[in-house]
Amino acid sequence: GNSVTQMEGPVTLSEEAFLTINCTYTATGYPSLFWYVQYPGEGLQLLLKATKADDKGSNKGFEATYRKETTSFHLEKGSVQVSDSAVYFCALTRDALIFGKGTTLSVSS
Amino acid sequence: KAGVTQTPRYLIKTRGQQVTLSCSPISGHRSVSWYQQTPGQGLQFLFEYFSETQRNKGNFPGRFSGRQFSNSRSEMNVSTLELGDSALYLCASSPDYNTDTQYFGPGTRLTVL
Numbered sequence: 001g002n003s004v005t006q007m008e009g010p011v012t013l014s015e016e017a018f019l020t021i022n023c024t025y026t027a028t029g030y031p032s033l034f035w036y037v038q039y040p041g042e043g044l045q046l047l048l049k050a051t052k053a054d055d056k057g058s059n060k061g062f063e064a065t066y067r068k069e070t071t072s073f074h075l076e077k078g079s080v081q082v083s084d085s086a087v088y089f090c091a092l093t094r095d096a097l098i099f100g101k102g103t104t105l106s107v108s109s
Numbered sequence: 110k111a112g113v114t115q116t117p118r119y120l121i122k123t124r125g126q127q128v129t130l131s132c133s134p135i136s137g138h139r140s141v142s143w144y145q146q147t148p149g150q151g152l153q154f155l156f157e158y159f160s161e162t163q164r165n166k167g168n169f170p171g172r173f174s175g176r177q178f179s180n181s182r183s184e185m186n187v188s189t190l191e192l193g194d195s196a197l198y199l200c201a202s203s204p205d206y207n208t209d210t211q212y213f214g215p216g217t218r219l220t221v222l
Binding site for chain 2: 032034036042043044045046049051089093095096097098099100101102
């Protein structure tokens with residue numbers, strides 16, 4: 001079936017460190033891939049998306065590339081800030097959004 | 110443009126009761142989806158409505174139901190509440206049916222005692 005696997009957290013980093021959150025997927029066909037972010041007490045916000053192989057989604061310094069050969073969509077940011085502390089969800093769409101379990105990121109100053 | 114709104118934001122009920130949650134999509138959006146978020150199961154799809162018709166349904170018991178009105182507003186209902194129904198219920202809207210990008214509301218936090 002369709003599924004998303006992302007690295008378990010929490011991920012704890014110092015400000016300005018490099019961030020990678022791994023995400024791999026299993027799906028039939030060619031789904032669109034997403035990263036959503038959830039700040040404490042809030043709903044989900046779309047961070048970035050990619051709709052086909054080799055597409056790169058980017059937003060607010062975050063990037064992820066749709067890798068069909070490795071079925072991956074890893075999230076990266078070159079220099080994290082305290083304000084990036086949140087839970088990050090990788091997802092694919094197949095009739096509905098299918099989410100990974102989420103990765104908690106904590107950034108300290 | 111206003112975002113997705115959900116009411117109420119917080120709700121406390123007891124086992125056996127029923128509850129109705131409301132969602133107003135972004136203006137012009139005609140598709141509304143509902144998701145349940147729990148610490149154990151994560152984010153799970155409940156159902157999607159478009160043009161007042163349920164188009165897709167997740168793997169939840171019949172106690173969970175929903176509807177959509179002609180103005181695209183949606184409600185979901187949970188009957189005979191169980192402790193395990195305690196969750197954050199998220200509504201998402203998109204411009205059309207089977208559209209990739211969904212925009213989420215802040216959620217309704219339901220606590221069942």
